[in-house]
Amino acid sequence: MSEKLVLVTGACGEIGQALVQGLAKRGGYRIVTTDLFPAAESIQPLVAEHLQGDMVFKVKQFYAYDFDIIFHLAASLSSKAEIATEEAHRINVEGTMQLLMLAAYKSEQRGQAVKFLFPSSIAAYGFANREEKGRAGRVKEDDWNTPHTMYGCNKLYCEKLGMYYSQFCGQRHLDPQPPVMLDFHAIRFPGLVSAFTVPSGGTSDYGPEMLHHAAQGLPYACFVREDTKISFMAMPDAIKSIFMLMDAPREKLTRPVYNIDAFSLTAGGFRKRALAAFPSAQITFEPNPRRQGIVDSWPEDVDDSAARKDWGWKPDYDEERFFEEYFLPEIRKRYKRVSARTNE
Numbered sequence: 001m002s003e004k005l006v007l008v009t010g011a012c013g014e015i016g017q018a019l020v021q022g023l024a025k026r027g028g029y030r031i032v033t034t035d036l037f038p039a040a041e042s043i044q045p046l047v048a049e050h051l052q053g054d055m056v057f058k059v060k061q062f063y064a065y066d067f068d069i070i071f072h073l074a075a076s077l078s079s080k081a082e083i084a085t086e087e088a089h090r091i092n093v094e095g096t097m098q099l100l101m102l103a104a105y106k107s108e109q110r111g112q113a114v115k116f117l118f119p120s121s122i123a124a125y126g127f128a129n130r131e132e133k134g135r136a137g138r139v140k141e142d143d144w145n146t147p148h149t150m151y152g153c154n155k156l157y158c159e160k161l162g163m164y165y166s167q168f169c170g171q172r173h174l175d176p177q178p179p180v181m182l183d184f185h186a187i188r189f190p191g192l193v194s195a196f197t198v199p200s201g202g203t204s205d206y207g208p209e210m211l212h213h214a215a216q217g218l219p220y221a222c223f224v225r226e227d228t229k230i231s232f233m234a235m236p237d238a239i240k241s242i243f244m245l246m247d248a249p250r251e252k253l254t255r256p257v258y259n260i261d262a263f264s265l266t267a268g269g270f271r272k273r274a275l276a277a278f279p280s281a282q283i284t285f286e287p288n289p290r291r292q293g294i295v296d297s298w299p300e301d302v303d304d305s306a307a308r309k310d311w312g313w314k315p316d317y318d319e320e321r322f323f324e325e326y327f328l329p330e331i332r333k334r335y336k337r338v339s340a341r342t343n344e
């Protein structure tokens with residue numbers, strides 16, 4: 001069987017590296033990547049081609065390729081996007097729009113839908129205050145779509161753009177012979193935690209930052225209150241969800257955008273787990289009002305029943321398994337290797 005040609009944008013980011021490794025492990029893909037940075041060491045041997053540079057200016061080059069699947073991961077995350085809003089809009093919205101246009105054009109030209117998988121976020125939701133957040137419980141996809149951040153606004157709008165290009169573009173779905181349109185689907189990810197990479201620019205970063213600091217014996221001042229709660233997920237589950245959605249038959253998918261959930265944990269809960277594993281960890285709480293405000297606008301928990309029903313979603317890692325079977329064993333190996341290397 002011939003290989004599928006895939007494009008991964010933002011390939012050097014956390015999801016990007018894990019996704020490229022996952023694709024290579026599955027086999028059957030010719031992987032083209034793009035990022036502002038040169039290909040990371042972890043993915044370099046796995047990719048057929050890496051195009052370095054600003055994605056927004058690179059899209060023209062992509063017209064020379066017949067991609068079967070596009071994973072559009074490049075983004076300016078929530079904390080960074082609040083500092084440089086216009087730049088975030090350019091990257092998050094303009095970049096997505098350009099790629100959707102490419103996928104729409106190629107789908108029609110080839111007469112075969114290009115699959116377009118887009119990581120959206122719990123940032124697409126927005127609560128007025130903590131009380132409202134507390135009362136909301138498990139949030140469904142179509143509720144509370146009132147984001148407070150530039151990043152959240154960008155994600156929500158790009159979901160709508162994806163729906164537009166895959167269903168209504170030019171109103172040509174009403175033609176007697178409508179063109180083949182791209183196959184767009186998005187997953188609203190919670191905060192992700194990897195044992196191999198550390199995030200940057202996001203606001204859910206306090207969870208992984210705290211754990212990685214504790215594992216290295218470094219002090220950590222957490223930028224949100226101890227009682228702050230949002231949902232989190234192990235990176236392997238995030239990659240599994242992308243593959244499950246990608247493999248699901250299109251006719252089974254009743255929605256363009258899906259929530260997925262694994263476990264909800266407070267910042268204090270992360271500290272408790274970190275101290276149990278690394279008893280000398282020094283973790284304090286020094287809330288930053290702006291970053292706190294962002295997380296207070298995000299749901300504690302999301303309702304992922306549609307993903308469970310339509311494509312059989314179920315995470316492998318709840319809180320206990322996340323720490324005991326994934327994060328702690330991997331992180332101990334990782335930092336043992338790093339300290340062995342630095343002591344050489």
Ligand code: AKB
Pocket residue numbers: 077078079120121122123151189190191192201202203204205
């Ligand atoms: C962020 O914190 O900006 C991201 C997200 C929750 O989408 N990790």
